[in-house]
Amino acid sequence: MWQELREELFPKGLEIVTVGMDTAGAEACRPFIDAARPQHPSLIDVGHRVAELFGVVNIPNGVWIDEQGMIVRPAEPAYAGGLRQRGDTVDMPEHMREIMREAAKIEVEAEAYVHALRDWVENGQESQFVLSPEAVVARSAPRDRSAAEGAAHFELAQHLWRVGRQESAVRHFREAHRLQPDNFSYKRQAWSLAAPGTGAFERFWQGPVEGREDEWPYESDWLTEVRAMGAERYYPKLEL
Amino acid sequence: MIFDGLQMPTAEFERGSGWTLKPEGACRAEMCVPLAGPVGEVVDVPAVAEQLGMPVVHDVEEGMWSLGPAFPAGHALSSAEAPELELPDLDGNLFRLSSLRGKKVLLVAWAPY
Numbered sequence: 001m002w003q004e005l006r007e008e009l010f011p012k013g014l015e016i017v018t019v020g021m022d023t024a025g026a027e028a029c030r031p032f033i034d035a036a037r038p039q040h041p042s043l044i045d046v047g048h049r050v051a052e053l054f055g056v057v058n059i060p061n062g063v064w065i066d067e068q069g070m071i072v073r074p075a076e077p078a079y080a081g082g083l084r085q086r087g088d089t090v091d092m093p094e095h096m097r098e099i100m101r102e103a104a105k106i107e108v109e110a111e112a113y114v115h116a117l118r119d120w121v122e123n124g125q126e127s128q129f130v131l132s133p134e135a136v137v138a139r140s141a142p143r144d145r146s147a148a149e150g151a152a153h154f155e156l157a158q159h160l161w162r163v164g165r166q167e168s169a170v171r172h173f174r175e176a177h178r179l180q181p182d183n184f185s186y187k188r189q190a191w192s193l194a195a196p197g198t199g200a201f202e203r204f205w206q207g208p209v210e211g212r213e214d215e216w217p218y219e220s221d222w223l224t225e226v227r228a229m230g231a232e233r234y235y236p237k238l239e240l
Numbered sequence: 241m242i243f244d245g246l247q248m249p250t251a252e253f254e255r256g257s258g259w260t261l262k263p264e265g266a267c268r269a270e271m272c273v274p275l276a277g278p279v280g281e282v283v284d285v286p287a288v289a290e291q292l293g294m295p296v297v298h299d300v301e302e303g304m305w306s307l308g309p310a311f312p313a314g315h316a317l318s319s320a321e322a323p324e325l326e327l328p329d330l331d332g333n334l335f336r337l338s339s340l341r342g343k344k345v346l347l348v349a350w351a352p353y
């Protein structure tokens with residue numbers, strides 16, 4: 001998704017760095033990276049480090065960093081094009097069709113975002129889209145005691161998951177969700193690991209499997225939550 | 241940072257937490273927080289975490305602890321200075337974000353789910 005924009009803007013002084021966040025490991029990211037054939041650095045983050053350091057609470061998100069290493073726009077929804085639609089196949093389960101119908105209602109402001117990005121690359125510090133250091137901090141994700149505790153639980157959950165202690169991991173994923181209810185990466189990550197047996201759609205199922213509802217270990221799931229909040233509110237509006 | 245005991249070698253704490261423990265206190269970037277008592281070879285993690293405002297959570301059954309982030313500004317960022325980020329690519333080669341100083345950078349977080 002970013003490769004084309006990178007070709008346009010790299011000669012003008014912009015580098016793109018993509019970071020795939022997945023507790024499941026590098027292999028889960030590989031097919032997407034192989035398909036995108038990026039020329040820019042494409043990194044793997046099994047511990048969601050980038051999220052904790054930069055305040056990413058949903059994906060995809062972008063952060064602008066200038067030549068001196070100063071953040072000039074903190075994490076916000078970032079799209080280079082329309083939402084990626086997964087291939088609609090004849091044998092797609094109804095559950096996945098429902099998810100795709102809901103996802104189609106999600107609003108992304110790719111055009112406005114890319115316009116702002118081009119303006120920054122062209123005009124640097126003079127760009128109207130560059131924020132002051134104070135505004136960068138103030139616009140980054142709020143973090144209080146309970147949010148920080150949520151982050152600690154999320155890290156513990158990921159560690160326990162990776163060492164094969166799934167049941168214990170779920171306890172801490174649940175705590176992370178309770179303490180950071182607006183953090184969609186925490187939810188999507190945990191939900192993506194919780195619907196085994198759904199074949200090629202396992203990571204995108206994001207909810208209970210019909211007939212095995214009692215096995216679903218979380219309070220909510222993607223469809224329920226997005227329908228309740230309204231798909232148009234899934235990403236906050238860009239404040240450009 | 242994950243740990244399995246309340247005492248930890250100072251060097252390990254520094255690597256995991258991003259703080260450097262000096263005689264004047266715990267320091268990160270240009271900020272130093274004074275600590276009660278001298279810093280030795282070993283850190284009492286809950287005591288230091290308390291003083292730095294970092295939460296510690298515990299799983300009794302697993303005998304594991306986790307140290308959460310500090311939040312001095314009430315936000316994920318406490319300064320506009322980009323934190324260092326060092327991560328591997330698919331082949332395991334480590335990449336440092338700071339190696340791109342002198343260029344503008346768009347850092348994009350994504351996930352395959």
